Structure formats: C-alpha cells, structure tokens
Amino acid sequence: MKTGIIFDVKEFSLNDGDGIRTTVFFKGCPLRCIWCHNPEGFSSARELFLTQNGCTHCGLCQKSCSHPDCQGLGRCIHICPQGLVKAVGREVDATQLASEIRQAEDLLLFGGGVTLSGGEVMLQPEFAIELIEALKPLHVLIETCGYAPTETFSRVASHCDTVYFDLKLADRDLHRTYTGVYNDLILQNLAWLQNSGIDFRIRTPLIPGITDTDENLAAIATLAKCATVELLPYNPLAGAKYAGLGKNFTTQIQADHSRIRDTASLPDHFILK
Amino acid sequence: MNQAYYNFVVNQKAHRAYRHDFADAEKLASDYSAHGLGDAERVVDRFEKLCADETPVILEGQQIVFLRTVKKAPNIYTDEEWKEIQTKRKLHELGFVSNLTPDYASTIAQGFDKKLETANEYQKREISAILDLCDRYCAEAHRVGREDVAEILQNVPRKGAKTLREALQFFRILHFSLWLEGTYHNTVGRFDLMMNSYYEADLAAGRLTRESAQELIEDFFLSFNLDNDLYHGLQQGDDGQSLVLGGRTLNSDSCFSELSELCLIASRNLMVIDPKLNLRVDKNTPARIYELGTELTEAGLGFPQYSNDDVAIPALLKLGYAYEDAVNYGVAACWEFIVPAVSRDIVNMASLNFSKNVNAAIIASLPTAKTFEELMDSVKDVIRAEVNRLLEDCFYERWFVPSPMMDLLSREEKYNNYGIHGTAIASGTDSLAAVRQYVYDEKRISPERLLRALGTNYRDDPELLHLLRVEAPKMGNDIDWVDAISVELLDTFSDALAGRTNALGGCFRAGTGSALNYIRQAVETGATADGRLMGEPFGTNFSVNLFSKIKGPVSVIRSFTKQHFDKAINGGPLTLEFSSTVFRNEDSKKKVAELVRYFIQRGGHQLQLNAVNFETLRDAQIHPENHGHLVVRIWGWSAYFVELDRCYQDHVMARQQYQV
Structure with a gap:
C-alpha cells in the first residue's frame, strides 16, 4: 500500500506516447527548467492554486475556516462557487489509482496505455513501482528527466x-544554468538505459536560443548514438500556470519558428513532433 | 467545385440579388378566404403561383440549377382563419408537414411522367407547375448558352434519371418543390445508397471520373446553401437538411462507398453548414472510415454525426418497425431516427425535463423519505406522472396543412409514432447523486439546509453551493453508482412510455435529445441539487452538465454508454467538444477516430463532435465581421456562429472542452 503525491490524471493525453493514453503527473521535481510549463510539478508538497480567469473577487475564500485540509494554504478551498480556489497535489494510493485508470482498460489495452509523467517519476520510486505493477497488463511509459541515483533509476525503469x-x-x-543541476547523473543514467535493453526514446525540448542551438543538437546526436531523438516544439503558453501558484514566470523566450524549421538540416534520426 | 460559383454564393452571397417579393402577398389569403377555398386547394394554388413567379436563374459555373427567387411565400390563411385553426385543431409547430424524409429514390428513378399515372388532381397540378418552371429553366439555359443544363432538363424530371448529374438535378427540383410548397425541415435521407448506382454507372461508362464526380457533388452540396436563409428554423442553420451516409443493406452489407467518401471530402472542401452529414457505423466499421470522418470533424463543421447501427436497428425493431425499415433508418432534422419514405412519425412531440422533475420530487419528498431508495421511488412517480401529463396532449393526432407533394413522394404512411425528448439527464442524475452522498450516506447536509438553499437559489449558502457544484460526484466521470441513477431515470421514462399508443395507433419513443430545451426548459427550472443555479442552461442533448469537473472524454464516453438505448431510441447524441489543437497532427487525429470507434464499440447510440477554438469564438463575439464563415454545432445542426443568438453562442463556449 504505497501512496504518492500527484497533481493530475489526464485522460486522452495525445503527446505522451503511442495510442490512447492516460497520463499521471507526479508532483515534485529535482530540476527547475526555466521553460517548464508544469510549475505545479516543482514542489512535492500540496499547494494552493488560484485560477484567475472568472474570479469575481467576492472574497469568500479569504474568510477563515476550520476545514483541516485548508490549513496552511492561506485560503479556504471549499467555498468558491466557481471552483477557482483549489489545492494541487493529491495523496493517492497506488493500487487505488491503478484500478481507477484500469476502468478504461478496454480502450487502453489496444495500442495505448498509461504514461507516468511529472514532475519527476523517479522522485517517488516505490510508489511508481507499485503503480506500474498494479497497472499491468497495460503498457506503461515513463517520461523522466533522468535525474536520480542510478540504482533508483534502473530499478524503476526495469518495471516499465x-x-x-x-x-x-x-x-x-x-545544463546547470538552465535547469538548476549538472547533467552528470542524467548522462550516467542515459548510458545505463542505452545498454539496458529497455525500449526508450530520447526527447529534447526545442527552447529557442537555449537547447535548439546547432552545437547542442549536434552534441545530443552524438550522445544518442544514432537512436531516434524526438524534438518537442517549445510551448509558447509555458508561463500560463505560474500566476495560479503565486509564482512569476520571468523567462523571456521568443518562440522563433524559423529556427525550428532549421532542424530539417539535422541528422535523420531527429524527428519533430 | 467551380471557384467563381463558390465565391459568388458563399462569400459574396450575390445570388440573393435575384430575389424579389411576391406581389400583393397580403391579398392572397383574403382572396382564398373570400372564395372559401379548401386547404389543399390553397396549397396547390399558391404553389402554382409561386412557380409562375419564380425567375429561372442559371449562375456562372453552376451545374445543379434551381434557385429560389421568391423571397417569402405569402400566407394561405388570413390571421383570423389561422387563429381559428389553432383553436379548433391540434397543430404541430408551424402546422405544415415537417421533419420527414421523402422517397426521393424511386421518384428519381421513375420520373414525373410515371408518377402522373397515379397522381391525384392536386398532385398533377403541382407537377405541371414545376414542369412548367423546368421548361422555363430550359429556355433560359438555351438563352445563356448552357446547353449542358438544357440537356439535363430535357430528361429530368419528366423521365427517370440515367446519370448522376440527372439524379442530383432531379433531387434538387424535388427538394426545391417541397420547400416551395411550405413543407419544411426536409431531410435528405440515405444519400450514398440512393445515388451510388448512378455514380458507378457513370464511372463505368466514362461519363465521370472520381475528380469530376467530386466537383459535381460539391456543386450539388452548394445547392443546399442557396436558399437556406429563407427556410424556417429556430435559429439560422436549424433547417433540417441532414444527409445520411454509410449504414448497411438488407443483407447487412456495408453501404459505405467511394461516393460516401466523396461526400465527406466535399463537405470539408466547401466549409458550409449544409447539408449536415450523418454517418451510420457499427462495430465492424473499419478504422479508415472513422479517420475519414475525423478529417471532417477537424474542419470544425460539427460533421459528421455518428449513429450506431448495432444499437439503432434492434431498438427500432423492438418499437415495431419492420426489418426492412429499421435497417433503412436515417435521421430527421437533427438526430431523431426516422425511416425514409414510410415514416410519418412526429419525432419531437414534447420534452420531458429530467432536471425539473427530479427537483420537484426532491423538494416534495426529501423531508419524509427515510432512505435514498424511498426518494428514488418518489422521483419515479413524478416522472411517470409527467409522462402521463405529456401524453394527455401528445395522444391526439396532429392536423397538418395538406402537402400533396410530400404525399406524392411517400411510399406509404406506415408509421405514426411520436417521439418525446428527454432533456437534462445529467443535471437530474447529479442532483440525485449529491443527495444520496451528502444527505443519506454521509448525513453531512440536512434536508432542511438543502431545501432552503434550493428555495433561495443558494443565496445564503455559498459553501453548500461549492460542495454540490464543484466537489460532488458527477455523471461523466465513469462512477458506476452515479451513472446507475441515470440508467434508472431513463428506464423510468422509457418504461412509462412503453405500450402506450397515440390516437393513430402509433407508439411513443423515449429519447435522449434536448433540442432547444437545454436553454428553454432551463429557464423554467429553479436551482437544483447539483449546484446549478436558477435558469442556468443544461448540457445539450445527452451530455454532461456545463460546470461539472470532468476527468476527460474517455470517462464521459463510458458514463454515457451505460444506458438502455434499446428502449430509448428516439435519438439525441452525446456531444463532445474538442479544442481544435487536438487535431494538430495525423497521429492525434487517428486517436480521435479511435475514440469515436470506442464509443460505438461500447454501444453508444449517437455522437456528435465539435472542434472549437475558444479564442476564435471569443473574437467572433467581439468582431463578428471577421468571422462570417465560422461554423459551430448547436443541438443537432451546425450554424454560422455569428448568426446565432447570444445565448446559443455563450452555451457553445461554456461546454466542457477537451484539450491536448
């Protein structure tokens, strides 16, 4: 009975692997990529999320309340008539979550499956493993930043x-400048993965001026050793959810489509999604 | 299609310049009245006069001709006469025949010469009037050097059609005639089945190629958009010009052909609101057909609407339709199942409002019902009583202004069944789910508190409003015990109708559609226990509440495929709105197609999908002048967004939208 903390379960997620998939978003991440579009995945703790659009400033949520699950959030999450004031982060039991997802097994079994994303899956290894096992025979895919002790990484990856x-x-x-950490562990885990026999795909987000430079892509091509590298276009709405968490999205990135088109000159094993 | 023709009618709408008013329109009815003319006599006389008043116009590049040039048909009754008719007779909607699918196929095959052999005097007069107009079109064709048009009109409609173009031209003349006569919401029926033999013969004889046929179909489809702004509808676009593709033959062979595919492509190329495409599918339909359908969904027209043969055919059989008729089903103006040529069903006699009736039962019985089951018993009693109340009126046959043309185009009057819509099932279900969980199971909310909140529109209890609206269990999230309530509600409704007959001996059909009642009946429904405020709109047809927090389209499909459609088959689709970004690549489109297939394989009965871009809709409200061509699906038809009343625009924007 392992529990974990997640911030969303998304049905019919289209960009997280083959076929029709349900994606589970783990909460908590060791990286702080400046372009991240899922800031609710940063912290491993439950936190307040205020949707701004639609707020009538009625002030109801600012009145003090005695709900145990509102304590520490600074607002009452059980009062907004529009449901704009809520907590992100939900403690879930792995077996319970798996059985909820498996309700749609008659769809997910055929060519699709479940994707574990985040946040970072490897930060909650025991929960992840129990979840994967409970999801079987569904196909389980993990999206990871690769930053975890290799022992943990390899143990979790072996299950999916x-x-x-x-x-x-x-x-x-x-890497340290833009994500907050050095990539030593990541490269070490990549090397392990490349020798593991586990099905994998390398993915690189195309952040204009940062990751989409010729030097970086060439170096990634070398590291990939001819394996397919999927290039993910920059999400121009990346900053959308920061305000809801009371955070600022300060990154100035100009989505430059001409640069993305330039990738046509890259090696064959780069594919643009 | 011919680009110049398309621009002329779709972008410039310049064909409307050929329209004129009927002279002395006011005088006609008073003349009829003064001479004491009978009903049919008036219909036929007006038809003759309208035909005579029509100006033959052949547009540059147009293949399928006949353009309505008389703006508005004059009334055939004076106001006083009509008031008297309304008090003496039971009418349906406008009083004219509507919402039927005529027997186009055999008429097109036989020709009017053959039809004249069995026609009555009125029908002969109408045929003669329309043939006269055809002759004038023929003369006009010669005058403007359109020998191709003249040649076609020398064969049809007098003789049966021999080629696809003749068949389409014949169809256009029949369709035009019905509208001119006053019959409305004239549906198309099973188009590919009707036209495929002509198409194949043309291909074999080398008269057409796939490409030239594509162009011809597109030209024909445009004909549905020439006059549709003149047709009756509650909103612009609600004109009933629905067309059915696919399905099966009597021998269970698939009817989906290359011609069906051309139709899907034509609609996508044209991007206009008519005809409204419906696609009949079943569990054996190959993925490729769903993918073709999804290509069209992506275009944002709200087509095709899917119907499931595996569900509809057995259910229609159960209602007493003969096998050959059940297999041959099509849809009426929106989604009501109807059989071409033989149905005289009235598919939209009334609407049962689940939300309002559940609410009434909660208000009346919550203080005394000891258990949830006891409360459910009262709910069922209220629904049965409401059915009885509706049937008191729906029992009686309706009087229609005679339609010799529709009679001519009907094989026989085999069915006189009446359909009753079922509106707001999600609101009714959610209300009961909330009561069960919070009042009975958890005892967290007292009956008094809930009733007080309902009575005051939640004014003094925002915490309860939040709980019921935001946190309570909702239909659409694949929660079995919640969905089971919806099954009970729909069963109660359909069981209450089962075995009941109308004055003509027809049966009653329970449905899952709302038509416009998601707004009209919402206005008269007070605050409900699902956290819905007084007057707030319901979801359209068979769909989730607008404000429900929903897990996603998979759960919605699961929740809305558990009900017993074998006894509730009047029609009314689940509606899913997808953000247009969902369709951004081939892979995603395949996944949408797969999801539609999942709906069918789980035994859903009907599904319509919208591809919408919220920002575009928002901008269209502010700058309508920039979005004249933006199309959205409303309740069973598609319309130009900017031509809709604001409440219908807002409703589309408020629906659950599934994102990437």
Whole structure:
C-alpha cells in the first residue's frame, strides 16, 4: 500500500506516447527548467492554486475556516462557487489509482496505455513501482528527466515498458544554468538505459536560443548514438500556470519558428513532433 | 467545385440579388378566404403561383440549377382563419408537414411522367407547375448558352434519371418543390445508397471520373446553401437538411462507398453548414472510415454525426418497425431516427425535463423519505406522472396543412409514432447523486439546509453551493453508482412510455435529445441539487452538465454508454467538444477516430463532435465581421456562429472542452 503525491490524471493525453493514453503527473521535481510549463510539478508538497480567469473577487475564500485540509494554504478551498480556489497535489494510493485508470482498460489495452509523467517519476520510486505493477497488463511509459541515483533509476525503469528520456542540454554548465543541476547523473543514467535493453526514446525540448542551438543538437546526436531523438516544439503558453501558484514566470523566450524549421538540416534520426 | 460559383454564393452571397417579393402577398389569403377555398386547394394554388413567379436563374459555373427567387411565400390563411385553426385543431409547430424524409429514390428513378399515372388532381397540378418552371429553366439555359443544363432538363424530371448529374438535378427540383410548397425541415435521407448506382454507372461508362464526380457533388452540396436563409428554423442553420451516409443493406452489407467518401471530402472542401452529414457505423466499421470522418470533424463543421447501427436497428425493431425499415433508418432534422419514405412519425412531440422533475420530487419528498431508495421511488412517480401529463396532449393526432407533394413522394404512411425528448439527464442524475452522498450516506447536509438553499437559489449558502457544484460526484466521470441513477431515470421514462399508443395507433419513443430545451426548459427550472443555479442552461442533448469537473472524454464516453438505448431510441447524441489543437497532427487525429470507434464499440447510440477554438469564438463575439464563415454545432445542426443568438453562442463556449 504505497501512496504518492500527484497533481493530475489526464485522460486522452495525445503527446505522451503511442495510442490512447492516460497520463499521471507526479508532483515534485529535482530540476527547475526555466521553460517548464508544469510549475505545479516543482514542489512535492500540496499547494494552493488560484485560477484567475472568472474570479469575481467576492472574497469568500479569504474568510477563515476550520476545514483541516485548508490549513496552511492561506485560503479556504471549499467555498468558491466557481471552483477557482483549489489545492494541487493529491495523496493517492497506488493500487487505488491503478484500478481507477484500469476502468478504461478496454480502450487502453489496444495500442495505448498509461504514461507516468511529472514532475519527476523517479522522485517517488516505490510508489511508481507499485503503480506500474498494479497497472499491468497495460503498457506503461515513463517520461523522466533522468535525474536520480542510478540504482533508483534502473530499478524503476526495469518495471516499465518504455522510457521517454529527456535530454535537454549536453553541456554540463549550461545544463546547470538552465535547469538548476549538472547533467552528470542524467548522462550516467542515459548510458545505463542505452545498454539496458529497455525500449526508450530520447526527447529534447526545442527552447529557442537555449537547447535548439546547432552545437547542442549536434552534441545530443552524438550522445544518442544514432537512436531516434524526438524534438518537442517549445510551448509558447509555458508561463500560463505560474500566476495560479503565486509564482512569476520571468523567462523571456521568443518562440522563433524559423529556427525550428532549421532542424530539417539535422541528422535523420531527429524527428519533430 | 467551380471557384467563381463558390465565391459568388458563399462569400459574396450575390445570388440573393435575384430575389424579389411576391406581389400583393397580403391579398392572397383574403382572396382564398373570400372564395372559401379548401386547404389543399390553397396549397396547390399558391404553389402554382409561386412557380409562375419564380425567375429561372442559371449562375456562372453552376451545374445543379434551381434557385429560389421568391423571397417569402405569402400566407394561405388570413390571421383570423389561422387563429381559428389553432383553436379548433391540434397543430404541430408551424402546422405544415415537417421533419420527414421523402422517397426521393424511386421518384428519381421513375420520373414525373410515371408518377402522373397515379397522381391525384392536386398532385398533377403541382407537377405541371414545376414542369412548367423546368421548361422555363430550359429556355433560359438555351438563352445563356448552357446547353449542358438544357440537356439535363430535357430528361429530368419528366423521365427517370440515367446519370448522376440527372439524379442530383432531379433531387434538387424535388427538394426545391417541397420547400416551395411550405413543407419544411426536409431531410435528405440515405444519400450514398440512393445515388451510388448512378455514380458507378457513370464511372463505368466514362461519363465521370472520381475528380469530376467530386466537383459535381460539391456543386450539388452548394445547392443546399442557396436558399437556406429563407427556410424556417429556430435559429439560422436549424433547417433540417441532414444527409445520411454509410449504414448497411438488407443483407447487412456495408453501404459505405467511394461516393460516401466523396461526400465527406466535399463537405470539408466547401466549409458550409449544409447539408449536415450523418454517418451510420457499427462495430465492424473499419478504422479508415472513422479517420475519414475525423478529417471532417477537424474542419470544425460539427460533421459528421455518428449513429450506431448495432444499437439503432434492434431498438427500432423492438418499437415495431419492420426489418426492412429499421435497417433503412436515417435521421430527421437533427438526430431523431426516422425511416425514409414510410415514416410519418412526429419525432419531437414534447420534452420531458429530467432536471425539473427530479427537483420537484426532491423538494416534495426529501423531508419524509427515510432512505435514498424511498426518494428514488418518489422521483419515479413524478416522472411517470409527467409522462402521463405529456401524453394527455401528445395522444391526439396532429392536423397538418395538406402537402400533396410530400404525399406524392411517400411510399406509404406506415408509421405514426411520436417521439418525446428527454432533456437534462445529467443535471437530474447529479442532483440525485449529491443527495444520496451528502444527505443519506454521509448525513453531512440536512434536508432542511438543502431545501432552503434550493428555495433561495443558494443565496445564503455559498459553501453548500461549492460542495454540490464543484466537489460532488458527477455523471461523466465513469462512477458506476452515479451513472446507475441515470440508467434508472431513463428506464423510468422509457418504461412509462412503453405500450402506450397515440390516437393513430402509433407508439411513443423515449429519447435522449434536448433540442432547444437545454436553454428553454432551463429557464423554467429553479436551482437544483447539483449546484446549478436558477435558469442556468443544461448540457445539450445527452451530455454532461456545463460546470461539472470532468476527468476527460474517455470517462464521459463510458458514463454515457451505460444506458438502455434499446428502449430509448428516439435519438439525441452525446456531444463532445474538442479544442481544435487536438487535431494538430495525423497521429492525434487517428486517436480521435479511435475514440469515436470506442464509443460505438461500447454501444453508444449517437455522437456528435465539435472542434472549437475558444479564442476564435471569443473574437467572433467581439468582431463578428471577421468571422462570417465560422461554423459551430448547436443541438443537432451546425450554424454560422455569428448568426446565432447570444445565448446559443455563450452555451457553445461554456461546454466542457477537451484539450491536448
């Protein structure tokens, strides 16, 4: 009976692997990529989320309340008539979550499955393993930033069917600048994965001026050793959810489509999603 | 299609310049009245006059001709006479025949010369009037050097059609005639089945190629958009010009052909609201057909609407339709199942409002019902009583203004069944689910508190409003015990109708559609226990509440395929709105197609999908002048967004939208 903390379960997620999939978003991540579009995945703790659009400023949520699950959030989450004031982060039991997802097994079994994403799955290894086992025979794919002790990484990865491995920056220092950590562990885990026999795919988000440089993509091509690298276009709405968490999205990125088109000149095993 | 023709009618709408008013329109009815003319006599006389008043116009590049040039048909009754008719007779809607599918196929095959052999005097006069107009079109064709048009009109409609173009031209003349006569919501029926033999013969003889046929179909489809702004509808676009593709033959062979595919492509190329495409599918329909359908869904027209043969055919058999008729079903103006040529069903006699009736039962019985089961018993009693109340009126046959043309185009009057819509099942279900969980199971909310909140529109209890609206269990999330309530509600409704007959001996058909009642009946429904405020709109047809927190389209499909459609088959689709970004690549489109297939394989009966872009809709409300061509699906038909009343625009924007 392992519990974990997640921030969303998304049905019919279209960009997280083959076929029709349900994606579970783990809460908590060791990286802080400046372009991240899922800031509710940063912290491993439950936190307040205020949807701004539709708020009539009635002030109801600011009145003090005695609900145990509102304590520490600074607002009452059980009062907004529009449901705009809520907590993100839900403690779930792995077996329970798996059985909820498996209700749609008659759809997910055929060519699709379940994707574990985040946040970072590897931060909750025991929960992840129990969830994967409970989801079987569904196909389970993990999307990971690759940052975890190799022992943990390899143990979790061995349970799943496919790994989507994010490789953002090949340069050690740049990696630290833009994600907050060095990529030593990530490269070490990539090397392990490449020799593991586990089905995997390398994915690189195309962040204009940061990851989509010729140098970086060439270096990633080398690291990939001819394996397919999937290039993910930059999400221009990346900053959308920061305000809801009371955070600022300060990153200035100009989505430059001409650069993305330039990738046509890259090696064959790069595919643009 | 011919681009110049398309621009002329779709972008410039310049064909409307050929229209004129009927002279002395006011005088006609008073003349009829003064001479004491009978009903049929008036219909036929007006038809003759309208035909005579029509100006033959052949547009540049147009293949299928006949353009309505008389703007508005004059009334055939004076106001006083009509008031008297309304008090003396039971009418349906406008009083004219509507919402039927005529027997186009055999008429097109036989020709009017053959039809004249069995026609009565009125029908002969109408045929003669329309043939006269055809002759004037023929003369006009010669005058403007359109020998191709003249040649076609020398064969049809007098003789049966021999080629696809003749058949389409014949169809256009019949369709035009029905509208001119006053019959409305004239549906098309099983188009590919009707036209496929002509198409194949043309291909074999080398008269057509796939490409030239594509162009011809597109030209024909445009004909549905020439006059549709003149037709009756509650909103612009609600004109009933629905067309059915696919399905099966009597021998269970698939009817989906290359011609069906051309139709799906034509609609996508044209991007206009008519005809409204419906696709009949079943569990054996190959993925490719769903993918073709999804290509069209992506275009954003709200087509095709899917119907499930595996569900509809057995259910129609159960209602007493003969096998050959059940297999041959099509849809009426929106989604009501109807059999071409033989149905005289009235598919939209009334609407049972689940939300309002559940609410009435909760208000009346919550203080005394000891258990949830006891409360459910009262709910069922209220629904049965409401059915009885509706049937008091729906029992009686309706009087229609005679339609010699529709009679001519009907094989026989085999069915006189009446359909009753079922509106707002999700609101009714959610209300009961909330009561069960919070009042009975958890005892968290007292009956008094809930009733007070309902009585005051939640004014003084925002915490309860939040709980019921935001946190309570909702239909659409694949929660079995919640969905089971919807099954009980729908069963109660259909069981109450089972075995009941109308004055003509026809049966009553329970449905899952709302038509416009998701707004009209919502206005008269007070605050409900699902956290819905007084007057707030319901979901359209058979769909989730607008404000429900929903897990996603998979759960919605699961929740809305558990009901017993074998006894509730008047029609009314689940509606899913997808953000247009969902269709951004081939892979995603395949997944949408797969989801539709899942719905069918789980035994859903009908499904319509919208591809919408919220920002575009928002901009269209602010700058309608920039979005004249933006199309959305409303309740069973598609319309130009900017031509809709605001409440219908807002409703589309408020629906659950599934994103990437």
